[in-house]
Amino acid sequence: MEGVELLVIVVAIFVGAFMKGMTGTGLPQIAIPIMAIFLGVERAVIVMAIPGVLTNAWMVWRYRHHLRFGRDLWVLGALGMGGAVLGTFGLTTFDARALAGILAGMIIVSLVVRFAHPGFRLEPAVSRYTSPPVGAAAGLLQGATGISGPLMTVYLHSFRQRKEVFMASIVTLFLLFAIPQTTVLFATGSYTPNRIAESLLALVPIAVALPLGNRLSDRLSARAFDGCVVAVLVASAAKLLYDAFVG
Template sequence: MTEAILVAMLAFLLGGILKGAIGAGTPVIVIPLMSIYFDVPFAVAVFALPALVSNLWQGWSFRRHLSDRSFVLRLVVAAGIGALLGTLLLAALPSHWLSITVGLLALFYVGFRMAKPDWALNYAFARSLAVPAGLLAGILQGAAGISAPISVTYLHAMQLPRERFIPTISALFAAMALIQLPSLIGVGIMSWQILWLSLLACVPLFLGMPIGAALVRRFGAKAFDRTIMVLLLVIAVMLIAESV
């Protein structure tokens, strides 16, 4: 249990730094890093409560910038349904398959961000994709704990300004976590021990967020983003190597 606490604290501190810097991306760090030491269901369960609390707080902080609420509503409802379906897959699939999936998703995310940093979608067209994008993001979040290849890429491609991007993606992640948390209890993955660890993990997550914001102001978003991509690449390769 001591090792679990130390790994979780480090993972959530790094995830909080990333979230404070760009407003998203915590599971991209937390899930692969914890999955190296434990299985994916454990990592996903520990992440559920911090995801809910941090995104509710961040979304509330930026609530005045949340516009186009009909789009956000369709996105979050679809994501919630997807999170339920994904949690059922999490409970049914073999752990090593899930670990490989997490690693591959992380690699895809890094590769796509490097190859297409300026990829964009027409806003009207992107808006029409709210339901399928939300549903697929929810399934990935529920089954593997990482929706960034869909959620972050999709919303980033809409070229939303930072003050709109943060409450929109916070609402998306909060909706998925709100459904995922009771679903994990229902399928027997979430235990009291994991729930207490999940609650404890909120501390380093919130401590890391102002650090990330300060680092971006000091070094710039691009330098910080590249550092995170290198770290994520190493984590993903290690996770896949230990799962095959």
Template sequence: MADLHVLAAMALALGLGSMVKGATGIGIPVVALPILATFLGLPHAIAVQTIPVLFTNAWQVWYYRKVWPELAQIRLLFLGGLLGIPLGTVLLTQVPERVLSVFLAALLIVYIVLRVARPAFAVTMRAARRLAPFMGVAAGTLQAATGVSAPVSITFLHSLRLSREGYLLAVATLFAGFSLIQVPALLVAGIMTGPVALQGVLALAPVLLCMPLGAWIGRRLSARTFDVIVLGLLALIAVQLLVDALAS
């Protein structure tokens, strides 16, 4: 019976994370990963979630592909993200994780305060074009070093005031690229074994059920409500980072 409770909790976490992902572009790593890690341990949980994360982001890339011209000015963000992965791997061995967590949490808090104090704040597309490759490298570096790129990637994309569809496409494209690199890395590391990969495939069941529901809900959110939810998720990430730093 305990096993059924564990499976139910994991399915609920993945379903809720997928629903949030469908609505806002951020979901499984923020919502589901902490719960999965409680039952499986962090490395196992990361490997299991990688397949649903890859699927959900690939699905959103395809679904919102028609708004790709909106992202033409920041296309170097995605290339920079991939180039940042090896830098993050090096950084992971050089900088204490606690220092990185506190820095990232502070970065998020500053941005949230700025957006609350100045609701009209936005980065112009001209400035975004110049910043995109550097933000991409920074996001990829943080993804490899900490597993969390949102303090840079989501903060940057959110500040551009893209349309909801453009924002979701940008997030999905960046995270799909990260996942494509992470899967072979987990295989080489021996973490993504056959049974773990099977668990990741089975985890798609609650994802397939709940992600379309999240997308349906997201299409009915006002721009302001959508903005508030994304800021709330960024605040949740900041809290998680600070908790991790204090626990380490």
């Protein structure tokens, strides 16, 4: 790999980790598409799986006291873990463009609803029915693409819970999705010594950027945090539309 390509990958991981520390999401959405340009999608997903487990575990511990206020977490997590296993086995068979288009459409609809009806909130009476299919779909996306963030961000954002509860909820679900994904990758021999080494090297920029983003998140007002989450969703939708129709 050329020095410039390596630098681009490191910067993408750094920026993604910073956004994750600030909003709870953003690392795979930013890092995997950039890495895939140089490494291919399958290798990029495999390399980022171990960092996904470790970064989310750290953030779950940090926000653990807010977990009791989360909603539908165990339903979302259980169905998502099953979906992650299926998605990982289908890593090389899913139509990436179709998945990108579907995800982009969901984000756009959610943003339109949000701006048209600023007070919209998905109530518990509704989410008890929507959480099982959403959890399964998010896990499937995690296993197949390494990126479940856009769907889970849209869904949990619609609950309109406090910043800390949102952060605790989303990183817990990401951790639950990442564990079976990584386990299957190891069990199927996808991790070679080189790919393990690449995963561990990816932790270097993450170890610097993640705490920095987290410190900034602590200082953000609820409104500013909300704006950052919306910005991540807009950027995700733009990238997914590009993947669906151009990439």
